[in-house]
Amino acid sequence: MFSLLRSMWLVFLHTFHKRETYQYPEEKAPLPARWRGRIALTRDPDGGERCVGCYLCAAACPVDCISLQATEAPDGRRYPSFFRINFSRCIFCGFCEEACPTYAIQLLPDFEMAEYDRQNLVYEKEDLLINSEGKYPGYNYYRVAGMAIAGKDKGEAQHEEPPVDVRSLLP
Amino acid sequence: MTIYIDNKPYEVKPGKNLLEACLELGLNLPYFCWHPALGSVGACRQCAVKVFKDEDDKTGRLVMGCMEPVRDNLRLSIEDPGAKTFREQVIGWLMTNHPHDCAVCDEGGSCHLQDMTVMTGHTYRNYRFSKRTFENQDLGPFISHEMNRCIQCYRCVRFYKDHAGGKDLNVFAAHNHVYFGRCESGTLESEFSGNLAEVCPTGVFTDKTLHSHYTRKWDMTWAPSVCQGCSLGCNTSAGERYGSLRQITNRYNGEVNGYFLCDRGRYGYEFVNSDQRILQAAMRPHSNGTTNKDHILDLVAQKVKNGRTIGIGSPRASLESNYALKLLVGEDNFYLGMSDTDHDHTSIALKILRDGPVRTPSMQEAAQADAVFILGEDLTNTAPMLALAVRQAAQRKPEADALGQIHVAAWQDAAVREAVQDKHGPFYIFHTVPTKLDELAEDIRRGAPEQLARLGFAVAQMLGADIVPVTGLSQEDAALAEKIAAALMAAEHPLIVSGYGSGCDHMMKAAANIAWALQQKGRNPLLSITLPEVNSMGLEIIGGHRLDTALDVLRQGDADTVIVLENDLYRRADPHIIDEIFLHAQDVILIDHLYNRTAEKATVLLPAGTFAEADGTVVNNEGRAQRFYQVFVPKGDIQESWRWCLQIAEKAQIPALQGLRNLDDIDLALTNGMPSLAALQQLAPHAGFRINGQRIPREPHRYSGRTAILANENVSEPKPAEDVDTPLSFTMEGYRGEPPSPLIPFFWSPGWNSVQSVNKYQQEIGGHLHGGDPGIRLLEPHLNGGPHYFHEAPDTFVPIPGHVHIMPLYHIYGSEELSMYTSGIAQQAGEFCCLYLNPEDLAQWNITPGNWVTIDLDHHACRLVATPNHWMPRGLGAVSAGMPHSPVVDLPVCVKLQA
Numbered sequence A: 001m002f003s004l005l006r007s008m009w010l011v012f013l014h015t016f017h018k019r020e021t022y023q024y025p026e027e028k029a030p031l032p033a034r035w036r037g038r039i040a041l042t043r044d045p046d047g048g049e050r051c052v053g054c055y056l057c058a059a060a061c062p063v064d065c066i067s068l069q070a071t072e073a074p075d076g077r078r079y080p081s082f083f084r085i086n087f088s089r090c091i092f093c094g095f096c097e098e099a100c101p102t103y104a105i106q107l108l109p110d111f112e113m114a115e116y117d118r119q120n121l122v123y124e125k126e127d128l129l130i131n132s133e134g135k136y137p138g139y140n141y142y143r144v145a146g147m148a149i150a151g152k153d154k155g156e157a158q159h160e161e162p163p164v165d166v167r168s169l170l171p
Numbered sequence B: 001m002t003i004y005i006d007n008k009p010y011e012v013k014p015g016k017n018l019l020e021a022c023l024e025l026g027l028n029l030p031y032f033c034w035h036p037a038l039g040s041v042g043a044c045r046q047c048a049v050k051v052f053k054d055e056d057d058k059t060g061r062l063v064m065g066c067m068e069p070v071r072d073n074l075r076l077s078i079e080d081p082g083a084k085t086f087r088e089q090v091i092g093w094l095m096t097n098h099p100h101d102c103a104v105c106d107e108g109g110s111c112h113l114q115d116m117t118v119m120t121g122h123t124y125r126n127y128r129f130s131k132r133t134f135e136n137q138d139l140g141p142f143i144s145h146e147m148n149r150c151i152q153c154y155r156c157v158r159f160y161k162d163h164a165g166g167k168d169l170n171v172f173a174a175h176n177h178v179y180f181g182r183c184e185s186g187t188l189e190s191e192f193s194g195n196l197a198e199v200c201p202t203g204v205f206t207d208k209t210l211h212s213h214y215t216r217k218w219d220m221t222w223a224p225s226v227c228q229g230c231s232l233g234c235n236t237s238a239g240e241r242y243g244s245l246r247q248i249t250n251r252y253n254g255e256v257n258g259y260f261l262c263d264r265g266r267y268g269y270e271f272v273n274s275d276q277r278i279l280q281a282a283m284r285p286h287s288n289g290t291t292n293k294d295h296i297l298d299l300v301a302q303k304v305k306n307g308r309t310i311g312i313g314s315p316r317a318s319l320e321s322n323y324a325l326k327l328l329v330g331e332d333n334f335y336l337g338m339s340d341t342d343h344d345h346t347s348i349a350l351k352i353l354r355d356g357p358v359r360t361p362s363m364q365e366a367a368q369a370d371a372v373f374i375l376g377e378d379l380t381n382t383a384p385m386l387a388l389a390v391r392q393a394a395q396r397k398p399e400a401d402a403l404g405q406i407h408v409a410a411w412q413d414a415a416v417r418e419a420v421q422d423k424h425g426p427f428y429i430f431h432t433v434p435t436k437l438d439e440l441a442e443d444i445r446r447g448a449p450e451q452l453a454r455l456g457f458a459v460a461q462m463l464g465a466d467i468v469p470v471t472g473l474s475q476e477d478a479a480l481a482e483k484i485a486a487a488l489m490a491a492e493h494p495l496i497v498s499g500y501g502s503g504c505d506h507m508m509k510a511a512a513n514i515a516w517a518l519q520q521k522g523r524n525p526l527l528s529i530t531l532p533e534v535n536s537m538g539l540e541i542i543g544g545h546r547l548d549t550a551l552d553v554l555r556q557g558d559a560d561t562v563i564v565l566e567n568d569l570y571r572r573a574d575p576h577i578i579d580e581i582f583l584h585a586q587d588v589i590l591i592d593h594l595y596n597r598t599a600e601k602a603t604v605l606l607p608a609g610t611f612a613e614a615d616g617t618v619v620n621n622e623g624r625a626q627r628f629y630q631v632f633v634p635k636g637d638i639q640e641s642w643r644w645c646l647q648i649a650e651k652a653q654i655p656a657l658q659g660l661r662n663l664d665d666i667d668l669a670l671t672n673g674m675p676s677l678a679a680l681q682q683l684a685p686h687a688g689f690r691i692n693g694q695r696i697p698r699e700p701h702r703y704s705g706r707t708a709i710l711a712n713e714n715v716s717e718p719k720p721a722e723d724v725d726t727p728l729s730f731t732m733e734g735y736r737g738e739p740p741s742p743l744i745p746f747f748w749s750p751g752w753n754s755v756q757s758v759n760k761y762q763q764e765i766g767g768h769l770h771g772g773d774p775g776i777r778l779l780e781p782h783l784n785g786g787p788h789y790f791h792e793a794p795d796t797f798v799p800i801p802g803h804v805h806i807m808p809l810y811h812i813y814g815s816e817e818l819s820m821y822t823s824g825i826a827q828q829a830g831e832f833c834c835l836y837l838n839p840e841d842l843a844q845w846n847i848t849p850g851n852w853v854t855i856d857l858d859h860h861a862c863r864l865v866a867t868p869n870h871w872m873p874r875g876l877g878a879v880s881a882g883m884p885h886s887p888v889v890d891l892p893v894c895v896k897l898q899a
């Protein structure tokens, strides 16, 4: 009998506690930065598309909901000519982000993607590409990779010596 | 003999090295510089193992697995911690300068360096200093170059220079600056340059045509295929993504192409993706927009029913398609869709190989010959991979001599090459113009084809062939004939090669005479004959009337409808003849895949599947039937030609084809109708074949994007297509183990993502695939009864005043119809409108070199640019054969010249 009353009393006390329920959608939930929500394709510090079309995200995706086609721009940068994510299949596992060698694909703290029509959950590159470096500012894949692109020739990446002079016999 | 690996006894074959032995046993031992076709040089130090003196020896010593022969009771360890650390450190060193490139590297996902790095367990870079870099070169339309990725294994130059005889790729500079490339940017000259992409274990050399529509290996839908580039029928794997064909790679066949392909074969696939493809069934004039397939089939069936239809087959269509058409129109109304010269050549070749007593070798057997005699063939241009095989054959004798002296194993590549120097075995070439193999030849003879054939007959006569004696030989010629005869007699396995290349069938006859005479003398000769197209032999075996008689039938009004199978008739005879066919035929129904000149004039177009969209069988020059499989489900109305024929037959109620639905049905009809082809039933597993109740998947297990590829059209995925013709599935579901050899879509094995995984599929390294190599030989020598020699040598070539005799010149790039849709191949194709003539002839006819001359073809004039060529004997001319829009088609031909 006593424990019953005690429980009721404790529940009653909750009336005066701080509320845990958010009045969504009027009130937005604060999401941690590493929340795995809507996927975006980010950009380099120099504004170029980060994605180089390596297909690793697509291969890592357990539900196979990423499809893209890699291609190369005249300046030597590789990029996806199309990039499609079928969010009606995505389970927001974040494997794609983990697999991405360029930090291009990132899961963002945003889950507000509900649609009445499933077809609208198919996102193309226009829907995915954002004008931001996302969670990993400063990283620029082409400054690390050995491939030359316009504005960064052979030997100009980080930790690179100038190209060898093949005709020299000096040690 | 027995060896102990990590204390477990294993039985191995003697004569191998430890690396081969380990791989053969299915053990994983990393390596780079060793290549099964190139041997060992011990350059990379990656294959280190520990070898122990005896059971009590616990220290052991490190040796390079690829440099140490197996010995009885040898004890070695792969797992020894010392050996493991060593291998891990070696890869660490090799990677000190490796760029951070995998994401943008076309090798990624099928990279031997990635695989070996994972295998050794090297994960983190310990090297803290800056990386050496290199400038790249532009190596032409086929191969990309990214030198930073090199690990200095030397495989590229060993393949390109030592194996394939290339001159323009080399290693430059010294110490840690060694550079693999050309002395300056420029298109690689070798016809085998594409193999660099597979030979190089890293991403230095990669496939440039793949790059233009790049897809990872794991993302392609693959099927076992057969190259359509020439009559050799090299085995390929073809990969598709998003409805277009992305890449052709080598599919190892221990009897046919081994580890390599030529560039025509590797890159000549782009016609499949051409915007010239016929996608829908169509009718001309458009019947009020009713291009409904069924409606068109009805009309075609009506035509066929009234019995006035003839069919024209094709050497580039499968056995099944040709046979289906033959039954559709009736045996008597089937015409061979080859030029009359091609038909003559192929029928002689078939007669020689079927009725003669000498065996025709597979390409790998040809590479083992110890003397070679080529009559009237420029193999590099007509049968490229055979040229590569013959190149190896030229080394056999000096190699054997050297091995007798220095007592090392044959796989000790560097030692053997050092001992051989630049010696070659007995090798003779008779051809009118220089060929790339000339550099290997001991003696070369030039002249008019008839002249050379006469000399060939003389050789046969000296070997004792029972033929009409060849008279009037110069002393020099007689001496040469004698020398060749003696050299061939002295050889263990002399290889005689001839074919269609010179346009003179006497060459083939001379070759057959020589081979037969050698056989009579108790030698073991091999006789290889090249043919014009991928299924020339198959079509000839099926048989039909000559193409020129088709015109007669139409002219006389005995037929009014023509069904043309996968054929551009304008490549089969001179234009005025084909124009006349169109003139007399009321309807021309074309079943083909490209909108060519014949399609422009046809009244009905039925879109056919290319090799990538169809299943079928082709027969190569050796008489080997090989199956190619559909890679992907095509767009529009495209389907196999034989399926079109079956559907027409169904509506036209042709009894012979009633009730046939799939590949197995038509193959059964084929083998029932032609008992000589009965062996085809054993060619490959039938459609109902399953392993553990499962099909064999065309897609790798990492295939991505299933739920996104078509999501832009409809978010609900469609049901995957089902294959009614074969045991392969169009999806990634199915049996994951090793499939039977004819059904291997791509080579892959856990931890081995690159083509090097083929080791896991072989009975013996460099030997046959498990269960035997795919393909079935249909022609075996006829051993009973002596040879029926070709008795008469041709007459001496005498120029006819006012005329030139024009012979064909074939080019690897340009002479083949379909490969010319690849821009890189078209770029390298030669001039199509040149008439090569002896400069003295030009002077005599008062023709200024470079001017247009008119020639008279059956009272039809056409114009060509007169080009001086010193190799042409007086009175003989040459034009490049098979070039698109070449005005002269059926070669050789004798024409009047008007300056």
Ligand code: SF4
Residues within 6 Å of the ligand: A057, A060, A061, A062, A063, A064, A065, A066, A085, A089, A090, A091, A092, A093, A094, A095, A096, A097
């Ligand atoms: S989050 Fe997971 S399911 Fe979604 S796209 Fe990425 S890998 Fe695929």
Ligand code: SF4
Residues within 6 Å of the ligand: A050, A051, A052, A053, A054, A055, A056, A057, A058, A068, A096, A099, A100, A101, A102, A103, A104, A105, B103
């Ligand atoms: S893993 Fe990253 S770089 Fe590679 S394709 Fe996906 S998003 Fe692009």
Ligand code: SF4
Residues within 6 Å of the ligand: B149, B150, B151, B152, B153, B154, B155, B156, B157, B180, B199, B200, B201, B202, B204, B205
């Ligand atoms: S380019 Fe490739 S094949 Fe040649 S040495 Fe370098 S890694 Fe080896």
Ligand code: SF4
Residues within 6 Å of the ligand: B227, B228, B229, B230, B231, B232, B233, B234, B257, B261, B262, B263, B264, B265, B266, B383, B384, B385, B386
């Ligand atoms: S040699 Fe002939 S069959 Fe072989 S790859 Fe080349 S073109 Fe194709």
Ligand code: FES
Residues within 6 Å of the ligand: B019, B030, B031, B032, B033, B034, B041, B042, B043, B044, B045, B046, B047, B048, B064, B065, B066, B067
């Ligand atoms: S593979 Fe043995 S040393 Fe390179």
